[in-house]
Structures are given as C-alpha cells and as structure tokens.
Amino acid sequence: MRYYSLNQSSPEVDFKTATLLGQAPDKGLYFPRQIPRLSDAWIHQLKSMSREAAAFDLIAPYVGDCIPRSVLQHMVAETIDFPIPLVKVHDALFSLELFHGPTLAFKDIGARFMSRCLRYFLSDTHEKVTVLVATSGDTGGAVAYGFYGVEGIEVVILYPSGRVSPLQERQLTTLGGNVRALEVEGSFDDCQALVKQAFADPDLRSRIQLSSANSINIARWLPQQFYYAFALQQWNEEQAPVVSVPSGNFGNLCAGVLAKQSGLPIQHFIAACNANDAVTQYLSTGHLPNQSVHSTLSNAMDVASPSNFVRLLEMMHHSWPEMKQQLSSYRISDTETLETLRRIYQTDGYILDPHGAVGVAAAEQYQLAHPKAPVIVLETAHPIKFSTVVEPCLHQTLEVPEAVRQLAQAAKKSIPVPAQYAAIKDQILKEN
Numbered sequence: 001m002r003y004y005s006l007n008q009s010s011p012e013v014d015f016k017t018a019t020l021l022g023q024a025p026d027k028g029l030y031f032p033r034q035i036p037r038l039s040d041a042w043i044h045q046l047k048s049m050s051r052e053a054a055a056f057d058l059i060a061p062y063v064g065d066c067i068p069r070s071v072l073q074h075m076v077a078e079t080i081d082f083p084i085p086l087v088k089v090h091d092a093l094f095s096l097e098l099f100h101g102p103t104l105a106f107k108d109i110g111a112r113f114m115s116r117c118l119r120y121f122l123s124d125t126h127e128k129v130t131v132l133v134a135t136s137g138d139t140g141g142a143v144a145y146g147f148y149g150v151e152g153i154e155v156v157i158l159y160p161s162g163r164v165s166p167l168q169e170r171q172l173t174t175l176g177g178n179v180r181a182l183e184v185e186g187s188f189d190d191c192q193a194l195v196k197q198a199f200a201d202p203d204l205r206s207r208i209q210l211s212s213a214n215s216i217n218i219a220r221w222l223p224q225q226f227y228y229a230f231a232l233q234q235w236n237e238e239q240a241p242v243v244s245v246p247s248g249n250f251g252n253l254c255a256g257v258l259a260k261q262s263g264l265p266i267q268h269f270i271a272a273c274n275a276n277d278a279v280t281q282y283l284s285t286g287h288l289p290n291q292s293v294h295s296t297l298s299n300a301m302d303v304a305s306p307s308n309f310v311r312l313l314e315m316m317h318h319s320w321p322e323m324k325q326q327l328s329s330y331r332i333s334d335t336e337t338l339e340t341l342r343r344i345y346q347t348d349g350y351i352l353d354p355h356g357a358v359g360v361a362a363a364e365q366y367q368l369a370h371p372k373a374p375v376i377v378l379e380t381a382h383p384i385k386f387s388t389v390v391e392p393c394l395h396q397t398l399e400v401p402e403a404v405r406q407l408a409q410a411a412k413k414s415i416p417v418p419a420q421y422a423a424i425k426d427q428i429l430k431e432n
C-alpha cells in the first residue's frame, strides 16, 4: 500500500515510512492510495471468524510487505488482548465497551499497535526514536503504557499541570523507565503548540529522530477499524447498525468510515460532539467555523479544530451532500450529558462515562427522527476515569478496578517545566 499526503506535495511512501514520519514533510496527513475491498464472502463469514483473524485481514492490506505475515499476526493478537464486549443498554441501544485495556480508554488499541510497529521497524537498526506527544488526558496514558519498555524508543509526554484528572496523571507519571512526563505550567493548547514547535525545529530534528503518536499517525489510526468489526461479530439485529461516535479529533469516526468503505455493513454514522461542535456546524452550513476551545465535562473531546477532518473530507470526495447523507452530528451540552448519565443509570442500571453519555444523547436525538434504527454507541472510556463527574451525578460510589487501586500506591515522577520551548527542548535532548 502506498500513502499520499493530503497536502499533495510530498512523495508517496509505504506503511513503514508513513509510520516513522507520522506526518508528511509538507505537513499533510497520510492517506491510503486505495481503500481495500472486503469480499461478500468475508463479510458473510465474519461472525464465525476469530477476532484475531478478522483484525488481521482488516489491517494486512494497509501494511503490505513492510511487516512479515507471522509478525503482524502476533502484533495484532497482542494489541487486542482484552475483551471488547457489545452490551445491550435497552431496546435499540447498545454500548461497545472499548475501555477494558490497560489505561481504560479506547486509545489503548491504536497506541499498542503503533508501538509494536515502531519496535519492529527499529529492531534491525541501532536508531533511536523519540515519541513526543501532548496530552489533554487519555492519549498520554495510552502512549505511556503502549511504549513502556520498548527498546529504542524514548517517550516524552507533555501535559498541562493541574488540568488532567488524578487518575490520568497517575497513568502518565508512575511508569518511569523510557517514559518521561513533562508537567507543563500551562494549558493543553500550550503543550500542543510546544510539540508543534519541536517538530518544526530543524536543529532538534537533525539531532534526534522524532515521531508523533497521536491519531494523525496511520499506525495509530488504522487499527481503530478493528472494533467496528468486533461489534458486527456480536451483532444479532436484523438491520445493520448505526454507530454513534463521541468525537474530538475524529480519528475514531474516520476509522469507522474507512471500515465501512471497505465493506463492513454499517448503516450510518453519528458524530456525537460536545460544545466543540465544528463538524456539527459544518454539516448544517457547509462551512467549518473557526472557533476557540470550550472546556467541557467530556474533556477528551475538547478540540476546536479536529485534525482528522481532512481525512473525512477525502473519504466523502469533498462533497458536502455526500457527507450529510453518510453522517449526522449533534451538539450535546454538559447539562444534557449529566441528564443522560443519570437517566440511563436510573432506567437501565448502566453506568456511562461523560463521553459515552454524549454518544447516547446524540443517538437519542437521531432516533427521534429514525425511531426504529438500532444504534451502537462507542463507550470510549471507563466511568472510573471520570469519577469526579460520574459519582456526584449518580450519588453513587464507583467500584474501583484492581489496576486502578494499584496505581494509587505508585509514586508520581514528573518533571515540572515552564511553558517555554527552550526548557522543553533541553528536556527532550536530555536522554539522547
């Protein structure tokens, strides 16, 4: 498979180069030259296949001959080594629980796959790669756990001091080893700007090999198709499902659209947004607004300008009418989020996290216009990650998973830094 840059002015590359670079030299996102087609026979057999076999078949055409078949099979099996159950919440509403991985959010899947790809690509060289990432919460933990102990990789995570949840901070700061957490005296936007500055610094880039681990990297983005197939393996309704995706940077939703274009039977997508509703507005007006970030209770979706939107446009052939036909989008307020969390607990005994609650609220809006449509909501995080929102809302203490209890004992190791590039650069270069 070849990958081209959506900015159209960098050469095409293979899977390995696209993974190592993260972003094309012209700053565009990489996109596959062809979208592979799954045969009708394959779709027909999906339910009787193992999860490993289904995931392997989905990813193999994208990897091409960059990774040998047996190695790739092993990597896929390790990536999905935890349950991803589809749970019925009530009639016509299902929750795909993506939070049973080590850091309790769906980003584990992409981060685990990407780390294994990098490890393989670096195994026959003595090269070192520094994975640099800014996090507003969940990405950092998933990247820390995904890359912890991987030979040849140094991980540097920038996070805004005092603005991630206590559990998210523990996941970032307690591993140590090849994972360094820089606690930045600033906001998430500052962290993101500092990371961008590092990638644009020719001096730094001549001294170390930098890679990014957010969803612009194809090795993190493409494996997110897996769980759309796992949902269908567990699907017993007559109609094909509608899928509601709580969205921030739109990596998850774009992976679903890609899987559908390969042939997975998905009826329609719902982009569930919080107050950061650029795509909701785009669907109603045809213009992407330029707005600043709003802080919400579903903070992993607090993104003003979604980086994967360009991939969505590409898949929709840059056609606004086509996008409107394939995708609905709703903006859900914090008040509606809390109301939904409380109501679903009271009527169905099911505990959502704030991101999943946005997904359910959007699904309900869609079902007002399409009453018979069965909807799967992607439950992107474990409620315990957002216990400070969920517990007071439900007047209920959540059960703490064993892994989380152990984290509470571990010592925090972070490096406090001012939000200034010189200080950050110093830290990035320290271990090299």
Ligand SMILES: *Cc1c(COP(=O)(O)O)cnc(C)c1O
Binding pocket: 105, 106, 107, 138, 139, 215, 246, 247, 248, 249, 250, 251, 252, 253, 300, 301, 355, 380, 381
């Ligand atoms: C990252 C994240 C999202 C948003 O996913 P995108 O792929 O960026 O749209 C939603 N929910 C949770 C819990 C997340 O961590």
